[in-house]
Amino acid sequence: MGRSLAQAAMEEGKSATYLPSYGVEVRGGTCNCTVAVSDEEIASPIASSPEYVVVMNQPSLVKFQNQIESGGLLFVNSSLVDSQISRGDIDVVRVPASSMAEELGNPKSVNMVMMGAFIKKTNLVSISTLIDGLASALKNKEDLVEINKKALLAGYGLF
Amino acid sequence: MDGNSAIGEAAIRAGCQCYFGYPITPQNELTEYMAAHLGKRKGCTFIQAESELAAINMVFGASVVGARAMTSSSSPGISLKQEGISYLAACELPAVIVNMCRGGPGLGSIAAAQSDYFQATRGGGHGDYRTIVLAPSSVQELADFTHRAFDLADKYHTPVLILGDGMLGQMMEPVEFKHEAPEVLPVRSGALRGAKGRPSRIIKTLSSNPADVEELNWSLFRRYELIKKEEVTYETFMVDDAKLIVVAFGIAARIAKGAIKNARASGLQVGMLRPTTLWPFPSQKVRELAQNTKQFLVFELNMGQMIEDVQLALEGKGEVSFYGRPGGVVSAPNEVLRVITRLYYQKGLEK
Amino acid sequence: MKTVYTHPKYLKKVPFHYCPGCGHSVIHRLIAELIDEMNIHDRVLGIPPCGCSVFAYNYLDIDMTEAAHGRGAAVATGMKRAFPEAIVFSYQGDGDLAAIGTAETIHAANRGENITVISVNNAVYGMTGGQMAPTTLLDQWTTTTPYGRDAKTAGHPVKMCELVAVLDGSVYVERTAVDSPANIRKAKKAIQKGFQVQMDNLGFSLVEVLSPCPVNWKMTPVESWEWIEKEMEKVFPLGIIKDTTGKKDAD
Ligand SMILES: Cc1ncc(C[n+]2csc(CCOP(=O)(O)OP(=O)(O)O)c2C)c(N)n1
Ligand code: SF4
Ligand SMILES: [Mg+2]
Numbered sequence: 001m002g003r004s005l006a007q008a009a010m011e012e013g014k015s016a017t018y019l020p021s022y023g024v025e026v027r028g029g030t031c032n033c034t035v036a037v038s039d040e041e042i043a044s045p046i047a048s049s050p051e052y053v054v055v056m057n058q059p060s061l062v063k064f065q066n067q068i069e070s071g072g073l074l075f076v077n078s079s080l081v082d083s084q085i086s087r088g089d090i091d092v093v094r095v096p097a098s099s100m101a102e103e104l105g106n107p108k109s110v111n112m113v114m115m116g117a118f119i120k121k122t123n124l125v126s127i128s129t130l131i132d133g134l135a136s137a138l139k140n141k142e143d144l145v146e147i148n149k150k151a152l153l154a155g156y157g158l159f
Numbered sequence: 160m161d162g163n164s165a166i167g168e169a170a171i172r173a174g175c176q177c178y179f180g181y182p183i184t185p186q187n188e189l190t191e192y193m194a195a196h197l198g199k200r201k202g203c204t205f206i207q208a209e210s211e212l213a214a215i216n217m218v219f220g221a222s223v224v225g226a227r228a229m230t231s232s233s234s235p236g237i238s239l240k241q242e243g244i245s246y247l248a249a250c251e252l253p254a255v256i257v258n259m260c261r262g263g264p265g266l267g268s269i270a271a272a273q274s275d276y277f278q279a280t281r282g283g284g285h286g287d288y289r290t291i292v293l294a295p296s297s298v299q300e301l302a303d304f305t306h307r308a309f310d311l312a313d314k315y316h317t318p319v320l321i322l323g324d325g326m327l328g329q330m331m332e333p334v335e336f337k338h339e340a341p342e343v344l345p346v347r348s349g350a351l352r353g354a355k356g357r358p359s360r361i362i363k364t365l366s367s368n369p370a371d372v373e374e375l376n377w378s379l380f381r382r383y384e385l386i387k388k389e390e391v392t393y394e395t396f397m398v399d400d401a402k403l404i405v406v407a408f409g410i411a412a413r414i415a416k417g418a419i420k421n422a423r424a425s426g427l428q429v430g431m432l433r434p435t436t437l438w439p440f441p442s443q444k445v446r447e448l449a450q451n452t453k454q455f456l457v458f459e460l461n462m463g464q465m466i467e468d469v470q471l472a473l474e475g476k477g478e479v480s481f482y483g484r485p486g487g488v489v490s491a492p493n494e495v496l497r498v499i500t501r502l503y504y505q506k507g508l509e510k
Numbered sequence: 511m512k513t514v515y516t517h518p519k520y521l522k523k524v525p526f527h528y529c530p531g532c533g534h535s536v537i538h539r540l541i542a543e544l545i546d547e548m549n550i551h552d553r554v555l556g557i558p559p560c561g562c563s564v565f566a567y568n569y570l571d572i573d574m575t576e577a578a579h580g581r582g583a584a585v586a587t588g589m590k591r592a593f594p595e596a597i598v599f600s601y602q603g604d605g606d607l608a609a610i611g612t613a614e615t616i617h618a619a620n621r622g623e624n625i626t627v628i629s630v631n632n633a634v635y636g637m638t639g640g641q642m643a644p645t646t647l648l649d650q651w652t653t654t655t656p657y658g659r660d661a662k663t664a665g666h667p668v669k670m671c672e673l674v675a676v677l678d679g680s681v682y683v684e685r686t687a688v689d690s691p692a693n694i695r696k697a698k699k700a701i702q703k704g705f706q707v708q709m710d711n712l713g714f715s716l717v718e719v720l721s722p723c724p725v726n727w728k729m730t731p732v733e734s735w736e737w738i739e740k741e742m743e744k745v746f747p748l749g750i751i752k753d754t755t756g757k758k759d760a761d
Binding site: 176177179204206208209210212213214216217218219220221222223224225226228242243246250351352353354355356359360361362363364365 | 551552553554555560564567570571572573574575576577578581584585586587588589590591592593596613614616617621
């Protein structure tokens with residue numbers, strides 16, 4: 001998800017860095033990446049307090065909700081995260097991404113549902129750049145492109 | 160493209176013919192890139208060796224017969240390669256070695272660190288020698304410096320080290336390759352290719368006569384003097400009116416730059432010196448900056464190693480403070496900003 | 511008139527530094543003769559080890575590069591891969607090959623590197639003053655086994671030929687000795703075969719040579735020849751250990 005966002009930002013002529021976390025992470029635990037998008041050269045690829053945080057599960061919420069900048073946007077996968085958000089100085093966007101993806105018939109497209117919602121709210125990149133990016137990343141796998149595109153549009157259409 | 164792959168692609172475009180590696184995180188993408196892309200090229204070789212020791216000695220062999228060769232690893236593996244690096248230096252053979260440094264000592268952590276600065280800049284293995292050490296801080300520089308590393312290695316007949324870290328290797332940024340891969344490079348002169356129509360050649364380091372080895376050392380250090388004169392590189396950022404200069408390299412310099420931009424936004428006159436060659440170190444530049452700026456802050460992802468080079472360069476003509484996080488913990492820009500701000504006011508620089 | 515003896519063309523005209531009765535000088539001579547006879551001087555590359563024979567480059571008049579202790583097979587791998595037309599041989603002591611360099615040797619053999627390893631087994635570390643080698647016989651006295659090698663604390667003699675032979679990558683493995691004129695001729699033939707295997711691109715060859723070290727064994731040269739025959743050959747049997755080249759002889 002972070003990768004396609006960074007890729008799309010570059011396609012649109014912005015500076016972008018994508019920094020994955022790596023290590024001996026267990027599946028279902030936390031696993032994160034940092035994307036920086038800017039109109040200028042990017043100094044630090046590490047963000048002290050990001051403007052946007054997207055959390056896909058409960059452990060990530062616990063770990064990352066305090067990092068977000070005051071006034072920032074927190075996107076949560078409300079299908080998997082049910083607890084209250086303790087911070088009052090940020091806006092929360094709830095996206096039932098997992099259940100939507102399941103309804104679409106492909107639970108793995110959960111990231112794309114979230115991505116659709118994310119760019120609709122943030123306007124960081126345009127949806128058409130993302131769709132073009134999907135097509136080139138998944139060459140020769142047209143059925144996959146279709147699935148992901150559907151998910152993207154579903155998330156985009158949520159708001 | 161991720162940083163590790165960018166090194167691989169740049170190496171191939173620099174005419175690297177042989178890559179010998181051994182898996183270790185966080186540089187596996189480079190080994191995998193070479194397995195996929197170098198091995199299939201005509202006249203080129205990829206081997207996953209049985210150890211880092213074997214890998215560096217394979218590099219040695221390839222260099223002996225005149226090929227451009229490289230290896231890569233991360234901290235524990237680089238320790239094993241020191242044997243070979245010392246022999247390469249002694250035999251005056253070119254080679255490129257990449258260290259995607261991680262937190263140490265021991266197995267440490269696989270996260271980004273700069274704990275191998277001393278090992279990299281002081282020779283690293285046994286004996287009196289140095290290797291050129293390049294310190295990139297972006298994916299573009301990983302690519303550019305890889306090409307430069309091969310050229311420097313050939314120019315000065317010396318091993319060249321690229322000191323990166325786990326974060327740089329895994330990070331993705333746009334990158335532009337400025338060269339096309341050559342068909343085949345000519346064989347380097349002086350290589351062992353069989354004594355056809357010429358006297359036989361010997362590449363060796365051992366001598367029963369200490370005076371021979373002394374002469375080898377003299378000649379190495381004459382060359383090192385030349386390298387110090389010709390090859391120092393660095394970047395400066397907003398130093399002209401700076402009352403405080405942060406000295407940082409590699410990924411730490413990116414973080415520091417983020418912090419400095421914020422410091423500037425709140426009116427603090429802070430600048431940065433980023434050495435891009437760690438050996439030779441830009442000592443001259445440090446002294447030059449000290450004519451206008453008296454306060455220096457060295458920021459490293461270790462317990463303080465480069466700070467010694469800054470202190471040596473200053474010869475007491477400036478005050479040096481240090482901030483660092485070891486073991487693979489990476490500071491965010493606001494943490495560095497807090498350090499900068501505190502120091503700035505402590506030293507009364509706002510006046 | 512027929513020439514029965516001459517100085518080999520590719521042996522430099524300098525006196526050997528080896529001890530009287532040492533096997534290294536004999537083996538150097540065999541290699542020099544073969545380089546001439548096989549007409550490979552223009553493309554042969556040799557790798558002397560850390561060990562008594564490190565100065566092989568002072569005697570063999572060919573392109574040679576030193577390797578770090580034990581790394582001969584890895585250096586040879588790099589050379590051969592980057593310059594496949596060359597004929598690359600490493601010349602290694604038993605400690606070099608079977609202790610510090612075991613991994614490099616086994617894996618070069620296993621990859622089927624098209625190189626020739628000539629290993630000189632004198633059952634001790636000669637250069638450093640006669641310490642135990644991996645090949646030291648049980649009960650043998652050395653400076654670091656002053657009560658004789660005890661299998662309980664110091665293990666057993668390592669048989670590299672047999673180890674290498676079980677690897678699918680090796681094609682030709684022979685153990686020889688330089689303890690009699692007949693065996694010296696056999697040793698020469700074995701090295702010749704090793705070079706030929708490489709020239710035919712068949713894969714990894716290893717020729718081990720049992721070789722006297724009278725000084726460290728505290729024997730006269732004649733006694734040491736006898737000791738090889740009576741003691742060493744019991745543990746390290748001579749002969750072809752493996753040959754999957756499909757040809758009988760190198761000539
Ligand atoms: C890394 C390293 N450790 C130790 C040595 C010291 N050393 C030199 S030669 C040698 C052993 C030589 O024994 P062997 O390989 O059997 O050869 P020989 O002298 O018996 O022919 C040793 C231990 C070294 N040169 N390098
Ligand atoms: S110590 Fe042994 S192996 Fe070394 S030169 Fe003397 S006799 Fe030969
Ligand atoms: Mg020996």
